[in-house]
Amino acid sequence: MAEQPLHEHTLGNGLRVVIREDHVVPLAAVNIWYGVGSRHEQAGRTGLAHLFEHLMFQGSGGVAEGEHAALLEAAGATFNASTSFERTNYYETVPVSHLELALWLEADRMGTLPAALTQANLDNQRDVVKNERRQRYDNQPYGTAFERLCALTFPAGHPYAHTPIGSMDDLDATTLTDCTDFFATWYAPGNAVLSIVGDVDPAAALAAAERYFGPVPAGPAAPPARPAPGDRLAELRVEKVDEEVPSPAYFAMFPLPSDGTAEIEALDHALEILGGGTGSRLYDRMVRRDEIATEVWAGVTRLAAGPSVAIVEAIGPDLGVLADVLDEELAAFATEGPSHDETVRAVAQAERAYLAQTETVTGLADGLSHNATLFGDPNRVFTAPERAAAVDAADIRAAAAHWLAPGARAVVTYGGAA
Incomplete structure (x- = not known):
């Protein structure tokens, strides 16, 4: 049909x-x-x-x-x-x-x-x-x-x-x-x-x-929003939180490019490959192989009017070891980039997310409003799979090397010694 x-x-x-x-x-x-x-x-x-x-x-x-x-x-x-x-x-x-x-x-x-x-x-x-x-x-x-x-x-x-x-x-x-x-x-x-x-x-x-x-009065035009500048961090910023928690935890944030850019598509794939689930690099290294974490996850929050952000979360007893291993994995990814299979899986995951949203009238209506509001084009919702597929392994490696640099991030730790 x-x-x-x-x-x-x-x-x-x-x-x-x-x-x-x-x-x-x-x-x-x-x-x-x-x-x-x-x-x-x-x-x-x-x-x-x-x-x-x-x-x-x-x-x-x-x-x-x-x-x-x-x-x-x-x-x-x-x-x-x-x-x-x-x-x-x-x-x-x-x-x-x-x-x-x-x-x-x-x-x-x-x-x-x-x-x-x-x-x-x-x-x-x-x-x-x-x-x-x-x-x-x-x-x-x-x-x-x-x-x-x-x-x-x-x-x-x-x-x-x-x-x-x-x-x-x-x-x-x-x-x-x-x-x-x-x-x-x-x-x-x-x-x-x-x-x-x-x-x-x-x-x-x-x-x-x-x-x-139609009868609702037009009202005044909305004022311009305040500028939201952003770039990658040049240093490590750390806050240690002294709270009672079930287990020590390590949280990191990296500023990223705005939504709507080719780089954010590449970085979305990078974070999926690095920490998107139990098949990711960080999970395999930290949880399955080295057994230094009980949980690890990474993902992207896309923002259109300013910098997007990547977040990495890891739960484990030795926060210093978690930080070191994260740096090792980021450095290796920046050098080697993803494999062909990792790239294919990341693109497929993006397509699955698109299908999950648009298969219901509720999700599709939200996608239309989203793209009309933030990008001026509701039809843009239907091109998400093409944008995801347009990114190759070289794009992913280059974007990750620039934006996910080892040692340059904001870090919040709970419990343990960082």
Whole structure:
């Protein structure tokens, strides 16, 4: 069966709408990306983007507190939201008969959320977020590793020096005025992409999107985001964390090129080969052969508006030995590069990840919003396998030799002697 085309339209208020038919199951995925995340926050108000994600479920002009979730649950929908460095995402997958309910709910909170922004709601959701921070970060073994690595890798004030969860002090300092200003600044239709994927008629879906979202005022243009410069580190930066943990652990971060570059494709493959699973070089060396670690993993967090980052995690009793072996493996990889079989497997893994995302209406809608928001082209989601396959072993070796240099990285250790 031939692939269905994308249907793209921009409403008069600036909202970009992307629609894709998929008649395999009688479902429709509604996915909205707003071009705002933690990198857009100001000093002293970290965590505001994530806090606002929570506030968006507390009602709006036409929806009472608690009713948003109740209506979707009654319709048999699955729904959620997430906040990252570069965007905030709201999504629901509904039986296609309830598509207009999902569109109405999203349009109502896009257009009228300040009507439900009360001090009580702010206080309640601030407590929810602070409790999330305690459970997932502060009171979790190694839970602050990523946050500490970002602060160690990037200078103070850099958009990626803090993570979306924010600090307790900044959450406490956030006011109702901060929230209403944040909404007015970033939650305008022109700073959003709406993707609809599923068992829909494109013309009818667009008409419904126009009917519900068209009346939302355009609002001001989003201000430019702060620059997020980055380059490879020239030295070793180490923070030793004195906390009680189950076992000593070693975490490393390497700045990488931005998403959308050929180098990030090569480095994604490099990290997959080095530490992507039980068949990786680091696992084979550290866990299987030398038995110096019980766990090891490496991967890439891609970021489009600034440097991406690579992360290596290893759990083992002797942190100094872990660091030395990591340097040895990076040096060998920089010299030899990957084998043909390793390259083929890395490309295949990238293709599997692409298929896993795009085989569901929920995943495909998210991919369309992602690429429309960060790259201006929703069709780019379909070219991911070609970009992955365009990288060869020489590209992977060269990129790794430059960006994953032994000894130059940010390191956070827990327990043991580094």
